[in-house]
Amino acid sequence: MNLPKAFKNKVKKGEFLRRHTTFGIGGEALGWYEPLDSRELSGFLKRLPKGTDVFAIGAGSNLLVRDGRISKIFIRFSKPFFRKIDISGVRVRAGAGVSLGALARALVDQGLTGHEFLSGIPGTLGGAVAMNAGARTVFDDSGTYREIKDIVEDVEVMDRRGRVRILGKDKIKFSYRHSSLGPLFILAASLKLRRGSVAQGRKMIARIQRERRTRQELSYPSAGSFFRNPRGGDSAGRLIDLCGLKGARVGCACVSSKHANFILNKGGATCDDVMKLMEIIRKTVYNRYKIRLHPEVKIVG
Numbered sequence: 001m002n003l004p005k006a007f008k009n010k011v012k013k014g015e016f017l018r019r020h021t022t023f024g025i026g027g028e029a030l031g032w033y034e035p036l037d038s039r040e041l042s043g044f045l046k047r048l049p050k051g052t053d054v055f056a057i058g059a060g061s062n063l064l065v066r067d068g069r070i071s072k073i074f075i076r077f078s079k080p081f082f083r084k085i086d087i088s089g090v091r092v093r094a095g096a097g098v099s100l101g102a103l104a105r106a107l108v109d110q111g112l113t114g115h116e117f118l119s120g121i122p123g124t125l126g127g128a129v130a131m132n133a134g135a136r137t138v139f140d141d142s143g144t145y146r147e148i149k150d151i152v153e154d155v156e157v158m159d160r161r162g163r164v165r166i167l168g169k170d171k172i173k174f175s176y177r178h179s180s181l182g183p184l185f186i187l188a189a190s191l192k193l194r195r196g197s198v199a200q201g202r203k204m205i206a207r208i209q210r211e212r213r214t215r216q217e218l219s220y221p222s223a224g225s226f227f228r229n230p231r232g233g234d235s236a237g238r239l240i241d242l243c244g245l246k247g248a249r250v251g252c253a254c255v256s257s258k259h260a261n262f263i264l265n266k267g268g269a270t271c272d273d274v275m276k277l278m279e280i281i282r283k284t285v286y287n288r289y290k291i292r293l294h295p296e297v298k299i300v301g
């Protein structure tokens with residue numbers, strides 16, 4: 001890897017992605033870089049040899065990374081500079097590396113409401129904005145479904161040439177589990193919330209976490225819901241369940257018996273196992289319902 005001299009010691013080699021993804025799957029990265037701040041990142045990007053592939057990684061909770069060598073430098077926003085939370089009235093500016101759980105707890109403690117739906121999602125703010133993460137406040141039909149786009153005001157981004165811009169919400173296209181920010185690095189985001197009760201907010205977060213433990217399979221590594229829900233309001237999990245695929249297995253990858261849209265790593269699963277299981281699920285659902293399922297997880301490498 002032909003790196004600029006100043007960065008030779010900052011980019012680690014021999015880093016395995018299975019250590020950095022909630023699936024516990026993924027081969028060795030070409031490089032792993034955790035910038036100190038946005039200035040350093042900008043300098044890095046400006047000096048990077050043309051054609052070097054870089055990839056922003058958050059908590060790795062929505063990624064399926066290929067086995068073997070991945071010819072990308074992974075950039076993670078983990079240093080304190082990217083984990084700051086500044087609150088001013090009902091407006092909040094937080095760094096891309098802040099975990100959603102920590103953010104929700106900090107905001108509730110300040111008597112802010114409207115963000116609680118994020119509290120059970122095991123990602124970072126950067127990943128949530130990139131994916132337009134969303135969830136119900138309560139998991140039955142009485143719960144309101146909310147997405148991060150509902151509370152974002154603007155997003156600070158850096159392009160591949162190291163230039164920083166602030167994009168207002170009107171300049172970003174958000175849709176179901178997608179944003180138009182794809183090729184950009186998200187450095188921070190501003191959110192607009194409402195004043196609320198600290199006690200109510202804490203209660204809501206505790207309930208969200210309780211419900212997730214009951215409904216989701218959290219005892220094995222996974223990337224959460226594997227497939228996007230198809231258009232038309234049906235749920236991927238319901239279709240997979242109706243096809244009798246709960247418990248289906250390839251190698252050490254297995255469809256959860258609790259939540260049919262979760263593929264679990266039962267210990268030592270490879271990306272190849274998951275991809276084969278994914279194809280079996282897609283084929284079975286298509287043959288029975290003529291509905292094509294598409295992965296929500298990002299397949300990397």
Ligand SMILES: Cc1cc2nc3c(=O)[nH]c(=O)nc-3n(C[C@H](O)[C@H](O)[C@H](O)COP(=O)(O)OP(=O)(O)OC[C@H]3O[C@@H](n4cnc5c(N)ncnc54)[C@H](O)[C@@H]3O)c2cc1C
Binds near residue numbers: 126131133223
């Ligand atoms: C048990 C479980 C439950 C889950 N429940 C939900 C849920 O209820 N709702 C939901 O929406 N998701 C859910 N997810 C999926 C996942 O947590 C979300 O998509 C989350 O927003 C991903 O954030 P991350 O930081 O882990 O991003 P990663 O998985 O690391 O990356 C996801 C994408 O975001 C990009 N990205 C990450 N950081 C940046 C950055 N700083 N700049 C630019 N791009 C970036 C990556 O390049 C990649 O394309 C769940 C996952 C698990 C394991």
